[in-house]
Amino acid sequence: MREMVKGSNTSLAALSEHIDSVIVSLGWGSSTGEGDADVSVLLLDANGKVRSDADFYFYNNPVAADGSVQVLGKTPTADGSEDRISFDLTAVPSEVDRIVVAASRYEGARFGELEDVKLSLADGSGEELLRFAIDDADSVSAIIFGELYRRGEEWKFRAVGQGYDTGLAGLATDFGVDIEDDAAAEVEQDTSAVDDQPADTAPASSDGSAPQGLLEAVPAPRRPEDEAEPRKPTARPRTAKKKVTLPRAAKKTLAENEAWKEAKLFPVTALKSDRDREMRATSVLLSVMAQVPEFGRRLTAAFGAPAGRMETFTEVTLPHGDSPRRPDGVIRVERAGKLWTALLETKTNGNALKADQVQAYMDIAARRGYEAVITLSNDVALEGSPLVDVKIDGRRKHKVALWHLSWAEVAHQAQMLIRHEGVGNAAHAWLLHELLHYLQHENSGCHGFQNMGPAWVPVRNGIDDETLCQGDPRALEVVESWERLIRQVCLRLGGELGQKVLPVRRARRGIDPKTLRAGLADQLCLDGKVQAELRIEGTPGVLAINADLRTGKLRTSIEIPVPEQGYPLTWAKRLVRRLADAPADLHIETLTDGETGGPRATLERLRPEPADMLPKENGTQIVGFRLSLLKGMGSSRGSAESGFIRSVDDAVHRFYTTVVVHLDGAGPRQVPSKGGATAG
Template sequence: MSEEAWHEARLIPTSGINGAQEQEKRATSALLAVMGAVPEFAKALLGPLGAPGRVPETYIEVPFDLSGKRVIPDGLIRVSRGNKVWTALVEVKTGKSELQADQLDNYLDVARTENFDALVTISNEVPSLPGVHPTAVDKRKLRKVQIHHWSWSYVLSTAIVQKEHRGIADPDQAWILGELIRYLEHDRSGALEFDDMGPNWVSVRDSVAAGTLRANDKIAPEVIARFDALLQYLALRLGRRLGIDVSQVVDRKSTTNPTGHLADRMNELATSGVLRGALRIPNAVGHLVVTADLRANIITSHVEIDAPREGRQTTRVNWLLRQLRDAPDSIRLESFAVRSRTGNADLLAAVREDPKLLAPDASKDLRSFRIAMDSKAGAKRGSGQGSFIDSVVKSVDQFYGDVMQNLKAWTPTAPRLRPEVKGEEDGLRSVSLSSQDGPVGAS
């Protein structure tokens, strides 16, 4: 038999997975075991939850008695430091399986009875906003127990960033974490990427295109939430590639007045046919804004950057053009002047030929530039060629790679020292400037 047909032995094999239950058990055991074996990975996951920075003890399928009923969470994590013990129950779903509210309520009751600190849920459900749980639970049960959610995309991204960018001190532990990454990236692991815009996607998309969607339509909020989840996924995916923590930009109104914020977005979707959001990328010149125009079937990625505060207006435009020397000609540029609501816009190819297109009035100081890239939006609700999800992912990847990563903010020129003027015998000449001199021509 040719060696090409041989299968390399793996620490966490994907062979032999039969059904969702086996898939969940293997994923739970693999993840918790690696957390116990690789301290840096465990700290990256558990630190944000308030757990002590120590190596955790991990268990699977720990049974509890809840008022005479046998309850078995998928796992348990315990971290000790001195007299402090932090404990969390774990509930896991893989594939298309979703978390069940009644199960979570039972586990919250167990955690409260046992004086545990938290319940951690893991599934392929990506929350619409950071810190928002994808499953509604009785808030009264959260008075003494916290509930946290990790999507499998988040777990995989955390593992990759820790191994490839932040580093693992021990080579053997780095190899173990690499085996978990390889397992989670396999199709049979049940750890899926974001791949569905939801059952109402086609209906809302068609209603927007026809101009019949209303701001109070009951199916619109689900599509808006899915778009926000897509932004969360984009942040994780981009952060995985960059090795940093990319996050979704959250409007303050979404936390202070969520009902009003949702109403504003539903009205925008109904009147303009637009879904929008933004990503915060550390050390980038600005937020990467993603706009989906469902009527025009266009995805736009853009960033705004402050214009220099010195030099002629065309000099400021040329400053931007130098940074876009390798960008596609189809990029759209806009300039905005101080105390002006409107701007000037043209394609990069035309501005390269004539920078004055962005600065037609030399007397108006340019305040900022907007750099944008348009691409065709996919229509399908799932993933793959022709899908909306893949078109957004492609737009963000291309815009960041071709434009944003090459942009730097303007910094003013450092002030120059005034040269000293020396006369004979180091004294001032009679014609030299002195701090005692008044303006030229003063009497």
């Protein structure tokens, strides 16, 4: 892997033979886990300008029609998160001379507040080719991380690291994206205005300026109350086809009674064995991927697949020594006469992947020149810890990438498309709806991570009788299972809300994920607890989950800061009013700058007298409030311990829907913008 410095450049072909498609990752972290930024991509011609506003890609315009660019979204890392962008360099139009990769912060935030700001680039097999760390971000609000550019027939990369004090608007203006002169005075749209917007219009930049076309739909900053409402700008033509999302309200049924079941495209009643479930689930998924291009591309772009005509196959027989092998599925994508091929190995109903099967498919793929092997199961992969260990023959010239996909992620992507982002037409939306119904049916076997593993019961028993010692490998297994569960909770909640939900990483810069898990395992042995924090886009704080295995209690909580102005009693009364529909057993604790902490009580007790939230000692400074709900864990002690997994899911869902949605700034947004209008 090549370490780049500012201003340096390199040929991609000199680093790898698999550069038809590459994935660029922009990463950062912060001590609180709350720092974030948005990526953007600009396609430039030989004059260094965009051909039109359609050459600007960002969080609400993530995919190029020709498949050359796809913003894949965020994934958690050991010490923060990273945004990934997939580039199909064979699909980039010939008139595009340069591709700029940038990121911007919002609401006055600066990159100097983040840690470990970096870019990395991987080839089509997933191998990381280069890395560029930016150490001098300081006070800038937007950064050009790097650029891909043509030199004759080859692509090269240049490490740029140029900052902009003027944010995304200044960066975009430099490259020819038009900015409205009166954007700063534009009124923030209310919920009804957002609902009326077409699903395919794009939001504005996070600092309130709005480029024409793609950026015109972004809500501008909130207008001060003493200013007059400005004249609304003239509507512009849409730049993309209108997308279709399914209505949330169900149609009135024509059935005579509840015993009548609606006919489904993918029936599940006849599934009797694990083999039946695997074959049916594989065929259902692959057929929908081939028929709904948005969905198929969403699932395969992260694995280096180009955008093109996709065909999928099941039960294909391939030669392998004396005994032919039959992978569960094959995915083929054709682009400009070239084929990208992946073998698929599927498991359902909690069955584990078999290393010998995956190894055989890796060998077959290498011999036949295929690009990838994809494993699909209920399990969730962890950063730095592959689910299946395979041996790679370094003597082979052709490299094969091994990727993993969980059923929870498949369901998440389907839900995001049909409920929040939209697809090309009503038939595609219906197909995804049928797929989601199948995956969520109890008989499909595609329910996601449901087993805390064989170490779960011994560890809980060891905590109960105080015999669990630091260094016990079973504690590490429980920590890994907990991390998998939290990742799945993020996928499910994010799919419901249509917002980014990511686990927060509070770790030293650059710490190895395995080292971090080992420390958490030792902490579990000491205090009998596992903990996690979720950052939910649009919420005023981090949602914390604490599972105390000694007491069998789950605590979900959030800390919210006090307003910068006002009086403590006003804050207390306003909080109680906002929580009028929250559970009566909600615990509220006043956070102070002192060592002893402030008052705490249930919401039921505080409703008639909010002043009880105020400290009795004069001069005590209130810094915030902590809201918490307690819930019992699953009581069974079987190896699957599905009761515990359900209880964590239920606890997070209940806390968000009954508490967090009532707080300032919380609630799902109709247009996923930064610093703009929110619904709720």
